[in-house]
Amino acid sequence: VIFSHRLYHWSRGGDVVDAAGHPAKPRLALSVAAADESFDISYLPRSVLPLLPLDLRVALAAGQTIAYFPHSRTGFSSEMKELLWCCFLACSQRFDPSFCRRVVEARGHVAPE
Secondary structure, three states, X not given: OOOXXXXXXXXXXXXXXXXXXXXXXXXXXXXXXXXXXXXOOOOOOHHHOOOOOHHHHHHHHXXXXXXXXXXXXXXXXXXXXXXXXXXXXXXXXXOOHHHHHHHHHHHHHOOOO
């Protein structure tokens, strides 16, 4: 899997059994989006696409996790929140400023434990 700002995986625990009472099959959700440059800003410089270096992929995944954390049904420990923040900060200067603002704003909305 390659993390770009247009590909993101999310999931939650599925049902243990299906409607017939049999063990439920595992599930996975994957969202893929595409947009023209005139419609949507790229979060990353074109020079790093399509295969991001590992550090940038980690920073992107961390930033997206922070940005979407308020919508998550599960919480993270304060240590995990700090790890995600540090991973994002390591490459934050390489992202579009609008993505950085989204991550910073989302981090401010996460209630401390």
